[in-house]
Amino acid sequence: xxxxxxxxxxxxxxxxxxxxxxxxxxxxxxxxxxxxxxxxxxxxxxxxxxxxxxxxxxxxxxxxxxxxxxxxxxxxxxxxxxxxxxxxxxxxxxxxxxxxxxxxxxxxxxxxxxxxxxxxxxxxxxxxxxxxxxxxxxxxxxxxxxxxxxxxxxxxxxxxxxxxxxxxxxxxxxxxxxxxxxxxxxxxxxxxxxxxxxxxxxxxxxxxxxxxxxxxxxxxxxxxxxxxxxxxxxxxxxxxxxxxxxxxxxxxxxxxxxxxxxxxxxxxxxxxxxxxxxxxxxxxxxxxxxxxxxxxxxxxxxxxxxx
Numbered sequence: 001x002x003x004x005x006x007x008x009x010x011x012x013x014x015x016x017x018x019x020x021x022x023x024x025x026x027x028x029x030x031x032x033x034x035x036x037x038x039x040x041x042x043x044x045x046x047x048x049x050x051x052x053x054x055x056x057x058x059x060x061x062x063x064x065x066x067x068x069x070x071x072x073x074x075x076x077x078x079x080x081x082x083x084x085x086x087x088x089x090x091x092x093x094x095x096x097x098x099x100x101x102x103x104x105x106x107x108x109x110x111x112x113x114x115x116x117x118x119x120x121x122x123x124x125x126x127x128x129x130x131x132x133x134x135x136x137x138x139x140x141x142x143x144x145x146x147x148x149x150x151x152x153x154x155x156x157x158x159x160x161x162x163x164x165x166x167x168x169x170x171x172x173x174x175x176x177x178x179x180x181x182x183x184x185x186x187x188x189x190x191x192x193x194x195x196x197x198x199x200x201x202x203x204x205x206x207x208x209x210x211x212x213x214x215x216x217x218x219x220x221x222x223x224x225x226x227x228x229x230x231x232x233x234x235x236x237x238x239x240x241x242x243x244x245x246x247x248x249x250x251x252x253x254x255x256x257x258x259x260x261x262x263x264x265x266x267x268x269x270x271x272x273x274x275x276x277x278x279x280x281x282x283x284x285x286x287x288x289x290x291x292x293x294x295x296x297x298x299x300x301x302x303x304x305x306x307x
Contacts, residue, residue, distance in 0.1 A: 007241060007242070007244050008244075009231075009245065009246045010243070010244070010245045010246070010291050010292065010293045011245070011246050011291065012232075012245055012246065012247045012248070012265070012289035012290060012291035013289060013290055013291070014284045014287050014288075014289055014290075015048075015050070015266060015287070015288050015289055015290035016035075016046075016048050016055055016287055016288040017284065017287045018037075018039070018046060018055065018286060018287050018288055019286040019287065020037075020039035020042065020044075020046075020268070020269070020270060020271065020286040020287070021040075021041040021270065021271055021272050021286065022039060022041040022042075022253070022270045022271075023037055023038070023039055023253055023269055023287070023288065024037065024038050024039075024040050024065070024066070024116075024253045024270075025037055025038045025040075025064070025065070025066045025067060025116070025117075025213070025254055025268070026213075026254050026255065026256040026266055026267070026268045026288065027067070027068070027069060027301050028256045028257065028258035028262075028266065028298075028301060029069055029301070030262075030300050030301070031073075032049070033049060033050070033051055033260070034047055034048065034049045035047065035048045035049075035050065035256070035258060035266055036069075036075070037254070037268050037288065038065070038066070039057070040063045040064060040065060041063065041272060043059060043060045043061070043062060043063050044057045044058065044059055044060060044064075045057060045058045045064055045067075045075075045097065047088075048288065050258075058091060058094065058096060058097045059095060059096040059097070060077075060079065060096070060097055060099070061079070061096075061097075061098070061099070062079040062081065063079065063080045064077055064078065064079055065078045065079070065080065065113060065115045065116065065117065065127070065130070066078045066114065066115065066116050066117030066118070066127055067117070068117070068118070068125050068301075068302075068303065068304040069119075069301055069303045069304065070303055070304045070306045071123070071303045071306055071307050072306050072307065073089065074086060074087050074306060075087075075088055076102075076145075076304045076306070077099050078105075078114040078117050078125070079099065079114065080113035081104060081105055081106065081107060081113065082102070082104045082114075083101075083102045083103045083105060083114075083145050083151070084100060084101055084102060085099060085100045085102055085306070086099040086100070102145070103145060103150060103151045105143065105151065106129055109129075109139065111131050111132050111133040112129045112130065112131055112132070112139065112140060113130055113132060114127055114128075114129055114130075115127070115128055115129060115130035115140070115161065115162045115163065116128055116162050116163045116164065116212075116213060116254075117165060118165045118166055118167070119302040119303060119304050120144070120167050120171055120174070120189070120302060121167055121171025121191065121302055122171060122191035122192070122305075123146070123302065123303060123304055123305030124144050124145065124146040124194075124304070124305070125144070125145045125304050126142065126143070126144050126145075126154070126165055126174065127142070127143055127145070127162070127165065128140055128141065128142040128143070128159060128162020128165060128176065129141055129142075129143075129162055130160070130162055131160050131161070136160040136161070136180055137160065138157070138158040138159050138160045138178060138180075139158050139160075140158060140159045140160060140161065140162050140178075141153055141154075141156075141158060141159075141162075142154040142156045142159075142162060142165075142176065144191075144194045146305070147305065147306055149194070152194040153194075154194060154196050155195070155196055156176065156187065156196055157199065159176075159177075159178035159181075160178055160179070160181075161178055161179040162176065162177075162178065163176070163177050163178070163179045163211060163212050163213060163214075164177040164179075164184050164211050164212070164213065164214040164224065165214070166214045166215050166216045167189070167216060167302075168216065168220065169216065169218075169299075171191060172188065172189060172190070173186060173188050173189050174186075174187055174189040175202060175214060175216075175222055176199075177205075177211045177214075179210045179212060180210075182204065182205045182206065182209070182211065183201055183202075183203070183204055183205065183211075184201075184202045184203045184205065184211050184214070184222065184235075184239075185199040185200065185201060185202060186199065186200050186201075186202040187199040187200065201239075202235070202239045203222070203235050205224070205226060205233075208228045208229060209226040209227070209228055209229040209231075210226065210228050211224050211226060211227075212224070212226065212227045212254060213225045213253055213254030213255060213268075214255075215255055215256060215257060215298065216299065217234070217257065217296055217297060217298050217299070218297045218298060218299055219296075220237055221234045221235060221236060221237075221243070221296075222234070222235045223243075223255055223265070225252045225254050225255050225267065225268075226252055227250075227251050227252060227253060228250055228251065230246060230247045230248065230249055230250045230251075230252055231244055231245060231246055231247060231252060232244070232245040232247065232252060232265065232267055232291075233245075234293070243293055243296065245265060245267070245293060247267055247269065247291075248282065248284060248289075249269035249270075249284060249285040249286070249287070249289070250274070250278070250285070251270040251271075251272065251273060251274065251285065252267060252268075252269055253268045253269060253270055254267070254268045255267045255268070256298070256301070257297065257298020257299065258298070261297065262298040262299065262300065263292060263297045263298075264290055264291070264292055265291045265292070265298075266288055266289070267288065267289040267290070267291065268288055269284075269286055269287060269288070269289065270286055271285045271286040
């Protein structure tokens, strides 16, 4: 990461003062011009519409690790121990959501819960699990879920904390990481068969930074939210650092390209793992931040095929 020192950095500004314990999984809905994200540890789903600057949240029956927009307008939710579905338009007047279970996940592994996830370019939901045992043995796995095939495991190595899931522009390869290892990996991926190739190192993230959520822009750069160091890093095709966004909160967790032209980056952060002094120094930690990087645009978020 020493290459980042010589690169001019954009700076993010607070957009939503949500004070999340663990803000994560942010997605932009271009149909509604709305931003969605989760506060995992508080078991809440958030929505913000920049046009009128309105925000609201719903309580959930369990922690929401990741989720996806659906073709139908519903949301696909990766709660701690299963994949669920919810119709947000039917819950506008409610304070809590009651999702419908579609598939249980890791029911025989009490320390595992769903963590990072994203739709692939073909409309399947791909996600990984996280081991909450303090010893952090790498027993987490990756899965693909679809209406056609249900839940299918991906033959990737076990991880302690699954993160950084995103896909190449053509959808024929994926990126992922184990946040404990500090390496973003790249592997061939076939959406129809759920087969993956042998993983190869894409980028090394040096401590104290830890790779968290990720997204791919319209030119194929991989953008990595990096926990512990207050930044989002854009990597070129060769894994070299090309762009940096500085965030005034050290625990940066995920990002999404947003706005009418998809030329803004919204970034979730967390108050978790900050001591009292750090929270005083970072009063906006847990909020959602916004930045613009000249010449950079994203892609519309792939949607889960529930037709």
